[in-house]
Amino acid sequence: MTEWCTDTVAARLEEAANTGRRLPTVRVQGYYSVWPVFVRQEWETLAEDEKVYHAMPPSPKDIDRMLEVMRWVQWLEVDQRHLLWMRAKHYGWREIGSRFACCTKTAQRRWQKALQTVADHLNGHDKPPRS
Numbered sequence: 081m082t083e084w085c086t087d088t089v090a091a092r093l094e095e096a097a098n099t100g101r102r103l104p105t106v107r108v109q110g111y112y113s114v115w116p117v118f119v120r121q122e123w124e125t126l127a128e129d130e131k132v133y134h135a136m137p138p139s140p141k142d143i144d145r146m147l148e149v150m151r152w153v154q155w156l157e158v159d160q161r162h163l164l165w166m167r168a169k170h171y172g173w174r175e176i177g178s179r180f181a182c183c184t185k186t187a188q189r190r191w192q193k194a195l196q197t198v199a200d201h202l203n204g205h206d207k208p209p210r211s
Contacts, residue, residue, distance in 0.1 A: 097168035
């Protein structure tokens with residue numbers, strides 16, 4: 081069994097955030113359009129508001145790894161969860177600090193502490209000794 085460190089936990093959190101971003105959007109079931117798809121001229125597509133980006137959907141293995149990380153964050157307080165996910169989604173430290181009403185250094189220390197908590201749980205250091 082490998083030892084977990086804060087860097088590997090942070091990498092897995094970032095991977096889970098990327099997987100969540102690639103999931104298909106949730107839509108209301110039962111509503112659909114019976115209109116045919118229009119083939120538009122090039123000048124008509126210039127005024128479109130919505131751009132469609134087709135990302136490759138995540139594989140079942142990626143989703144399983146994401147769900148595993150989601151179970152990890154259940155060990156944390158709610159504010160720590162938000163902090164980890166904001167950093168995994170590449171929010172800047174200044175934005176994170178303003179969200180939690182603290183300076184950037186304090187936000188970084190809290191992030192490191194939350195990562196260390198998850199790593200300790202994964203390594204089994206948080207369990208009380210057996211009697």
